[in-house]
Amino acid sequence: MKFIQKSDVLELLKKHVSGTELVKATLGSYKGAEVDLKNLYLKPVSIKNNYQISFTYRYARRDIVKNYDVIVATEMLVAFCEQEEFHSISLFLQQENIFLQWHPKRGWSYRVEAAENCCTPNLAHNKQKERKITDTKSAYWHELRLTDTDGKVYKNAQDKWKQINHYIEILSSSLSELPESETLRIVDMGAGKGYLTFALHDYLMQQTTKKIETVGVEFRKDLVDLCNQIAEKSALTGLQFVEGTIEAYQPAVPMDILIALHACDTATDDAIYKGIQHQANLIVVAPCCHKQVRRELERVKAKNELNFMTRHGIFMERHAEMLTDSIRALLMEYHGYQTKVVEFISDAHTPKNVLIVGLRKKVNPARQKEIQAKLRELKTFFGLESHYLEHLLKAANLLAD
Ligand SMILES: C[S@@+](CC[C@H](N)C(=O)[O-])C[C@H]1O[C@@H](n2cnc3c(N)ncnc32)[C@H](O)[C@@H]1O
Incomplete structure (x- = not known):
């Protein structure tokens, strides 16, 4: 030296x-x-x-x-x-x-x-924060088989790459509205192979000075082991994956952000319920299949003005999706979440393309009454006995009858 x-x-x-x-x-x-x-x-x-x-x-x-x-x-x-x-x-x-x-x-x-990459100084004042993943060379992208060793995104991973970037872009505006905190704790439920978990964790590490702690919850042990190995190999601190179910997961410390992307059927409800129960400041879910409500609609076959549509299987499917997710958004709103539903990625890439984003604000008792009335009305109209999230909230005394 x-x-x-x-x-x-x-x-x-x-x-x-x-x-x-x-x-x-x-x-x-x-x-x-x-x-x-x-x-x-x-x-x-x-x-x-x-x-x-x-x-x-x-x-x-x-x-x-x-x-x-x-x-x-x-x-x-x-x-x-x-x-x-x-x-x-x-x-x-x-x-x-x-x-x-x-x-x-x-x-x-x-x-x-x-200097490895010779570059000229960027003199732009107050340059906008980059809302996309620009560094494709991070080792984990290659380990996750999205890029080759030079950081070039594989042809067959282009859709996934677009989805990852769009996800970061959508979330970045909500992230800026979160309350001040020293640490940002994220729980990603049903993390799967972890593409989006890695992406968000690394993005936040780059973009904020906060300490980022992310836990990916996943019941497949092989995926948990793989993701932990990749996180360790890539020296990504604060990122870990745990084996277990969404239903049983109990966070050791309060969570700031609850994420559940493409968790099947009622697993999305379990995740939203955990977010509400633990007062997460931000809840982000991309629902997957909507079997619970669809089964119920098909069983009851309520007579209403929409029968001319729902007699077609494909429309019944879409109908069940919209009803399930609209009720999810309403129940989040009941708990003070300002919700928005946005397209995650064009449905040309995947039919599971809706993202429900809820930012925790204040509970409004008058709005809660309206939501309860709307829920009763919807259930009668569609012949729906119960929505699974409603059931979970009622069982925990988080929703009045
Ligand atoms: C379709 S994958 C989505 C993975 C990732 N979130 C994404 O969007 O790329 C759903 C993952 O959730 C896991 N999963 C589904 N239900 C679960 C539950 N109840 N508890 C824990 N993991 C669950 C599955 O094993 C699977 O890996």
């Missing part, structure tokens, strides 16, 4: 922060007096055609962004360095990256590497 004098470190900072080859810089291992300051992230920006340096101070619970002209920015960095407030400094330049580390007994170590 090579060591250099503090005066050399100061020169490097002065030279590179005021030069135009700076792509970004991070200052970490903060040892100063500011409570909760974790690190400092720097990038050049152009504001009204003035070249400035944007400082993002990353605290445990929030980010503070300030922009300084180059002279002030350099002076501040020099002061940080003189007072040894940050013990690690990484300068990412167009051609090379420089890593400086303060060792109390030996001073500043110095390491330089050629």
Whole structure:
């Protein structure tokens, strides 16, 4: 390891922060007096055609962004360095990256590497957060057999890839509405092979400064073992898969986000019920088959004005889907969730293409009464004895008769 004098470190900072080859810089291992300051992230920006340096101070619970002209920015960095407030400094330049580390007994170590992907600085101010998975080179994509070793998405995985990106895009707007918290705990029920679980976990790790803890619940042991192996191999911290059923899962700590994508039939109800019971701030489900309500509709064959439609099997199927999911959305609303139902991915790719998203707000007693009345009306009209989610909520005293 090579060591250099503090005066050399100061020169490097002065030279590179005021030069135009700076792509970004991070200052970490903060040892100063500011409570909760974790690190400092720097990038050049152009504001009204003035070249400035944007400082993002990353605290445990929030980010503070300030922009300084180059002279002030350099002076501040020099002061940080003189007072040894940050013990690690990484300068990412167009051609090379420089890593400086303060060792109390030996001073500043110095390491330089050629920049792997030479890039010019992006001077866009307040650039929108990327809402898509751009890094196809993460090892887990290949392990999940979505990409080849170079990160190229396989031809036969293109639909899945589109679905993953659309999922992230839809969720990103709801995620920004979640209450402030230091940690974001996600439970993904019926995680399967984990494509969407990995995608969301990694996306959140990249996009927020929060600690991300994700649990994938799945009853197939082979899938649980595979996903845990891939998570470990890819060094994705905070992501784990557990073997078990949705019905029996009891979270050890409160969950912020409940997800259940394509969990069959009433497994979606079990998942929503868990979300409501544990007061998850966000519930996201993509229902799969809708057998419970369909069986009931076919058994009772209620006479109503819609019989001209439901005598056709395919329409009966769609009818059961819409009724099941509309009641799910209503019951979530009863518990204060602002719900929206959106298309997950075009039905050209999969018929299971609806996503119900519920963001927990306040319970409104007047609205609860309306929902109860609507539920009674719907059940009479369709001859539906019970909806499985309704049954679960009533059994737990979470829904009045
Ligand atoms: C169709 S896959 C969907 C996987 C993943 N969520 C996705 O959308 O790509 C459904 C998964 O849920 C699991 N599953 C279904 N019912 C379950 C239950 N009650 N408890 C736990 N896992 C369940 C199945 O084993 C299967 O792996």
